[in-house]
Amino acid sequence: MNELFEYTIRMADDSLILGQRLAELCGHGPILEEDIALTNISLDLIGQATSLLNYAAEIEVGNRTADDLAFLRYGTEYKNLLLTEQPNNDFAHTMVRQFFFDSFRKPFYEKLQLSTDKTLAAIAEKSLKETKYHLKHSSEWVIRLGDGTEESRERMVVAVEALYKYTAELFFMDDVDQKLLEQGIAVDLNEIQKEWNRYVNEIFSEATLEIPENGWVQSGGRLGKHTEHLGYLLADMQYMQRAYPGMTW
Amino acid sequence: MSKEWPLWEVFIRSKQGLSHKHVGSLRATDATMAVDNARDVYTRRSEGISIWVVESIHVFANDPTESDSLFEPADSKIYRHPTFYDVPDGISHM
Numbered sequence: 650m651n652e653l654f655e656y657t658i659r660m661a662d663d664s665l666i667l668g669q670r671l672a673e674l675c676g677h678g679p680i681l682e683e684d685i686a687l688t689n690i691s692l693d694l695i696g697q698a699t700s701l702l703n704y705a706a707e708i709e710v711g712n713r714t715a716d717d718l719a720f721l722r723y724g725t726e727y728k729n730l731l732l733t734e735q736p737n738n739d740f741a742h743t744m745v746r747q748f749f750f751d752s753f754r755k756p757f758y759e760k761l762q763l764s765t766d767k768t769l770a771a772i773a774e775k776s777l778k779e780t781k782y783h784l785k786h787s788s789e790w791v792i793r794l795g796d797g798t799e800e801s802r803e804r805m806v807v808a809v810e811a812l813y814k815y816t817a818e819l820f821f822m823d824d825v826d827q828k829l830l831e832q833g834i835a836v837d838l839n840e841i842q843k844e845w846n847r848y849v850n851e852i853f854s855e856a857t858l859e860i861p862e863n864g865w866v867q868s869g870g871r872l873g874k875h876t877e878h879l880g881y882l883l884a885d886m887q888y889m890q891r892a893y894p895g896m897t898w
Numbered sequence: 899m900s901k902e903w904p905l906w907e908v909f910i911r912s913k914q915g916l917s918h919k920h921v922g923s924l925r926a927t928d929a930t931m932a933v934d935n936a937r938d939v940y941t942r943r944s945e946g947i948s949i950w951v952v953e954s955i956h957v958f959a960n961d962p963t964e965s966d967s968l969f970e971p972a973d974s975k976i977y978r979h980p981t982f983y984d985v986p987d988g989i990s991h992m
Contacts (some may be wrong), residue, residue: 680903682924682935689938786934793927 652825654708656727656835657769658718659825659871661701662729665719666879667750668694669886670737672805679740686786693779700772720890724880725873732815734870734879741804744790746813748852751784753819756844757836765833788852795856805858813861818868819845905954906932908939910946918950926951 671691678684702715713721732750737743758780761773820838829835853860869875887889889896903925909918921940926932932951941949960968972978 680925682926682939685942686935686938689942782937789930789934793931 650825651708652828653672653766653834654705655825656829657701657705659728661698661705661718662727663733663750663754664694664701665698666727666882667746668692668698669731669882670733670735671743671747673885674737674743687743688781690786691814693776693783697772697776697779700775701894704768704772716890718816720887724875724883727875727879727883728873729870729879730815730818731867731870731876732812732818734876734882735812735815736810736878738811741794741801741805741808742811744787744794745808747807748787748791749812749816749849751780752845752848752852753816753841754780756848757785757838760836760841766838769834780879791852792856792857795853795858802857805856809858810861814865814867816845817866818870821868821871823871830839848865903927906936906951907954907957908932908936909950909952910936910940911950912946913944921945923954929953931982965991 668691671687675686675691676684678687698719699715702718706713706715730750734738735742735746736861746824755777758773758777761869762770762777764770764773775778778876791805795805820842822838826835826838830837849860904927905923906926907923907931910917918946924932924935924939926935929951929952932953933949936949936951940946
């Protein structure tokens with residue numbers, strides 16, 4: 650196994666799948682302004698995925714291009730976090746998912762900027778600027794909705810309950826990470842976890858929300874074991890290339 | 899009570915521009931959200947480096963029925979335009 654390829658693909662798939670999820674909301678946002686905001690974030694994420702998949706294709710030294718990697722892999726070959734493939738559901742779910750992810754991505758990119766791998770460091774530096782804004786956006790919504798009306802608060806509690814179990818996986822590390830950590834390429838996610846806990850607690854206390862206590866966690870995405878939602882997402886995303894192989898426009 | 903969020907007017911200063919220019923309006927619950935929404939709606943193509951927002955209810959406008967008395971008197975006063983000077987040869991950028 651090529652660890653650097655695997656590491657890059659995991660990161661790329663997080664951006665790709667979440668970007669695709671947010672793209673589903675294009676034209677369906679709760680208000681025009683938020684519709685555009687969500688689409689902007691989607692495009693930022695798909696842009697990050699493009700850079701990362703280009704790099705993955707380069708590492709692989711095979712015949713696959715970034716487009717092949719994005720559109721022609723099977724479900725088990727995607728290595729995104731389960732969190733990123735969860736459905737949009739209502740706006741509370743969309744924002745809580747985004748908040749959990751952004752709270753992870755910002756400190757992650759901050760550290761990845763210092764990677765000994767120059768390409769990953771450069772992608773991290775560019776992506777960090779976008780991610781800071783994403784996090785500001787989702788944090789403000791979590792506070793606004795959590796500490797909002799009775800209904801918004803109720804919906805946020807349900808969303809947090811539904812999505813929190815996927816957050817342990819944000820800090821999943823295996824041999825891929827260990828090997829690259831030794832070379833100074835990967836980020837130590839144990840450090841990121843502390844920062845994530847601190848920040849999420851801070852925003853949650855402002856939003857008068859609580860972190861669920863039952864401790865049940867769900868993971869598997871990094872190893873290609875997904876929830877049932879990924880298949881439907883891929884069917885949507887891959888339809889054109891599967892039905893008309895090699896088509897461009 | 900109206901369920902519609904308050905309306906805001908958006909002003910953007912471009913990289914070259916000295917003053918903020920009105921670019922349009924949007925809806926937001928508060929000033930912070932208005933600035934964020936303005937960023938997303940009006941600066942997607944690098945239009946600006948500074949954003950002002952003003953809640954639309956604070957804009958006080960002239961009465962359109964008074965246009966005659968407000969604006970027409972200026973029409974007959976061409977001497978207010980600086981067009982009665984001879985510009986010497988060799989002066990550029992005038």
